[in-house]
């Protein structure tokens with residue numbers, strides 16, 4: 350039997366990056382999940398480190414003002430959400446504080462200029478895609494920090510047409526000769542659904558008519574594919590049936606998005622992200638904008654309307670082919686795309702010498718070589734850094750500062766309600 354940890358009373362001061370609440374026991378930091386600022390709780394220590402402890406919530410003695418009843422019966426067990434027990438306004442407040450703290454502590458900016466958070470127009474049914482896990486007949490999401498699958502019926506974060514797809518995916522399992530490890534479901538702004546059936550290891554090939562899969566899933570399925578997890582951990586396409594792309598209308602723009610391309614997950618916030626980034630391009634007559642990690646051209650194309658010329662760099666072949674198509678359907682002739690890893694495109698970037706740069710890297714952020722190259726561009730005026738990870742953003746902001754580029758201000762966009770994840774748009778200016 351697991352030994353019980355030490356129990357103690359704890360007042361929660363605030364929420365921190367990672368979603369946990371912070372309290373102090375005799376001055377030492379204690380981190381507890383699923384608590385709210387102002388809560389007085391009985392906590393039980395689960396891990397002790399030199400400078401802090403981890404604990405679990407045993408009992409709430411006094412409820413913090415921001416507490417609400419979680420909407421989803423799986424909250425607390427399912428690893429997908431961290432903050433359903435908090436009012437949406439509290440979540441938004443915490444996100445601003447978390448970005449500020451990262452910029453202060455890691456970014457070494459005394460008083461970072463962070464604007465009010467742009468909240469998600471709806472904190473529910475916002476997600477257009479999900480990676481759904483399958484194990485021993487269970488279909489759902491992993492429990493927090495575990496590979497245990499929580500079997501679920503519905504997820505209130507997903508778009509209405511796919512929020513209850515879980516039991517139907519279970520039905521689909523009966524038709525498959527081998528049980529997959531994941532289903533990736535994506536429903537676009539046109540309510541067109543694409544499905545990836547992902548295998549890890551050996552599996553039997555099959556060919557189900559698209560109409561049959563559509564009938565079982567009861568969604569507007571336009572295509573499905575069979576995938577195998579490759580060496581890098583990403584699903585590699587084996588076969589696709591039906592159409593392998595859909596469209597995303599966003600304001601006056603339209604984007605083709607292939608099954609294997611990235612598209613922003615919060616359907617209500619893509620327009621706001623585009624608007625905020627394009628606004629920077631509007632503020633000055635830029636000659637050339639470089640958009641690194643450009644995906645299907647979601648930012649390159651809108652920015653391209655306000656600058657003389659623009660180019661995008663993206664490593665995913667499918668995304669680049671979408672981006673090339675998207676520039677045509679949006680009527681842009683001054684935009685070009687390169688299918689390269691950013692690290693391999695540094696010579697192109699140097700030769701092109703943009704005066705405006707947009708970067709939207711994965712969570713790991715940028716590396717020193719990329720930052721140094723951008724900082725050495727002779728015509729560079731501004732960098733718009735879109736980030737989904739405040740700690741690597743703050744680290745990179747500190748490196749940019751070292752090379753003479755300062756953060757002017759940052760905007761926080763809530764792309765991921767009910768979770769601690771946060772999207773930041775930082776505007777950086779070359780000062781020397």
Ligand SMILES: C[S@@+](CC[C@H](N)C(=O)[O-])C[C@H]1O[C@@H](n2cnc3c(N)ncnc32)[C@H](O)[C@@H]1O
Nearest residue numbers: 611613642643644647663664665690691709710
């Ligand atoms: C966070 S997404 C941003 C996409 C785009 N800016 C948007 O708003 O839709 C990051 C993109 O970077 C691409 N990517 C990942 N690693 C890369 C690398 N080393 N070089 C270039 N692109 C990369 C991914 O394929 C993905 O499309």
